[in-house]
Amino acid sequence: NSVSPGTVNEESYPDESDEIRCLIPHGDALWFGTEDEATPLYGDSIDTFGFSEVAGFQVGMAGRNAGLSCPFGMAFLSYDKQLYLYPSRYAPTSGEDVTTSLIELSRPLRTELEQIKGTDFHNVHLVYYGYGRRKWLVLCYQREDSTYKTWVFDFEIRGWFELAKGLSALAVFEVSKGKKVLLGGYPTDNKVYVLDDLTSTYAGSGNF
8 A cells, every 4th residue: 555556567478378487587588488578578667667578588487486596697497397498698689589599408308308398397406506616506496206316517518417315495605705506495304505615614514
């Protein structure tokens, strides 16, 4: 009741039959991902904000925690279980489809990612861990057999490796100013583990 009606802006999603599954602020737009497309919302003021006339990508997004903006672009797990990177910081102009600009990072893991449990898309986690020599895109998810997996894409070597622990949640935690560590939640014992610590805040202390 304290908001003036003149400062409220309402916009309808162009395809009302779709379910909005993920929101990613990236560059000069807010991307809305549904199960089959992604559309940018952009503008300079509350009077000019609006959706693109057509979807930017003809590729859907998996879940609310499965997309992010990082220094290398916008990364997201698609609804068809592939990991993509949109390398541009700019939303396409109205009416432009940039699906062909997407870079698939998951090619070596296609068979493995097909095992992601579709009914648990909302618990797929994707984080960017950028600190010192780390330039990691970290993905964790539950498989169809109810086990968990954690994979890391290293932008330095442009390749993947798997972590020993399959996790159910991820976070990058700034333990003190300018010092970051990678954390993960382990579904079996419900504990939070320090996965990577270049700051030596926890290393050797027995507090993992």
